[in-house]
Amino acid sequence: MQQLDEKAIDIVIAWVDGSDPVLKQKRESYKPSNIVASDAITATRFASDDEIYYNIASIIKYVPFCRHIYVVTDQQKPAFIDEFAKQNICAADKIRIVDHKEIFSGYEEFLPTFNTRSIETMIWNIADVSDYFIYMNDDFFFNQSATLEDFIEKDKLILHGHWRNTAALNAKLNFRKTKSKLLGTPIQPRHTIAQMLSAKVLDMDQFFEIHHFPHIVDKTILKNYLLQHPQLLETQIKYKFRDVAQVNPITLMNHLKIQKSQAHLRADIAVNYLKNEDSVESFLSNLDNSDYKYGCIQSLDRLNSDSYQKVTAAMTNKFSAYLPSSLLTSAN
Template sequence: MQIDAVIAWVDGADPAHRAKRAAFGDAGKSGSDQRFVETGEIYVALASILEHAPFVRRIHIVTDDQRPALLPHFAQAGLCAPDRIRVVDHDAIFAGLPAARPNFNSRAIEAALHRIPDLSERFVYLNDDMFFNGPCAPGDLFDPDGRPLLSGRMVAFSDRRPAARLKSLARRLIGRPDTRPSHLVAQETAARLAGFRRTFLRVPHRPHPLRVSTIRRALAAHPGLLERQVGYRFRDRAQYLPVALANHAEIAGGAEPRLRDDVAYLRDRMSGDVEPVLSQIRDGYTPFACVQGLESMPPASRDRVLAVLVDKFGDHLPPAIRTALMDPA
């Protein structure tokens, strides 16, 4: 079974990228600087694939006229073949589409990932803050027939939950309706597009197994949907979550998701002690992990997390990258 990996990446500290964003003004939180800060997680994600998912044929890094500066060190250190990690520009995935360019919208970008040249039918998609935390086999991502193994919980739509309906009504009555392009709303929008009306699959922050044919079939059922989706330069409440659209198309075709306790999830706003999560990461207790908001953590916490990650993946991180992660200044 041929499987690729896809990672969406941006270096928001790049002066050229900052200038592009500034040229289009303030787009609220979805366009804020913090969303584009890069702290080296991409190298951890790559090292985790090389170590724990060696079956991955090729790794595609999707970005906008950028390239991770230390990327060549993986091949130079003999950790992978020079052509195993490829950088794919937005020009390639948006070719022939009326996409807003430049585009700073993860949902627009993710909607066009299936258009990556030479992408395998089956692939696993990661944000750059996700990684493989332990050994993984193809059968952990796809069943013997090649269908994605979906993870998550089927939950009621917001408009079917009394508390959520009451909160929405209260906001409208005081003239402050919720207009945020939230992750939850985008998942619900995707589920409705796939024909779901009562419940939808709420997915955790983990690598997502996907099929190109499923994505194409879901889009074919809604002519013009992709064109509208990529027309937003920044995230918008009207957009759907592309991964969720594919997931619900798989469920409509007979896939049965199940809740898997398989993600060590560390984020900047966590209350309490983070050491238990770091222990899960260090010991490989879960097959996947996500470290979200590393750029927003206090310096001491960030350094602690990076030390754990460098120690964990040191054998698959080139020396130059290990040094850069431990001394980001």
């Protein structure tokens, strides 16, 4: 068992600016000519509407035990990212940009990739990242103060979720595979299927399903398993876009920890989740609700103008003391 150093817990965030014309052109050039599942290539999957700044501000405000924040990108950089340090919002070395070329060191042949699951599979390869780190999508944020004990207790990871049987979901997947062969219809690479498959590769007949909030990762157990199973590793990272054949690497790590009795399993946790127009009002009211430790802003680009302004104004207000001045100016 690794020794936990409270001062060495890093946070890793996967980020992409899908509106970047260079990246858009690169993505289009690699898009398969055959029919692809819409969930893998939809524009909103690559959209960026300042969520990364709210995410980082929330970490600085609410996560005092975070050492470094690693932002994983593809030859990109959030426009205002350097202002956090320049304006003394955080230490000069707090935020570090990590390119895909670094995390795919030794596996450069699989680049470029536009696939979150491929990227998540390789985040253990970040140089100097802590043995335990927290992984977040760029649209996650901390809604209230967090402690290390929210993630690790007595050298065991704390995992929030619930058990689900694999049989029914696997039967559905097999039906869709058959339908796909007959009709040529693509299979949507659903989040739940990837979680189920991450248990199936370990011969588990149930899986511990998790949802959209920050997750603690044991770098060593994930790294060792993938390196010991090179065929799985290559299958994971060979797809340019999300594919139904891929497992969820975070839940793969979770299931490995569960099998080794190195995890505390806890019930699902409430998340302040902005999913669509219908959830805007509840999302806004829960920004100050201590029952919601984490938040997720999904598909902000799909809101109407009024809702968009309400959400961005509320988020800017919540984290105003921790946001770059350029962002505050642009929000007004």
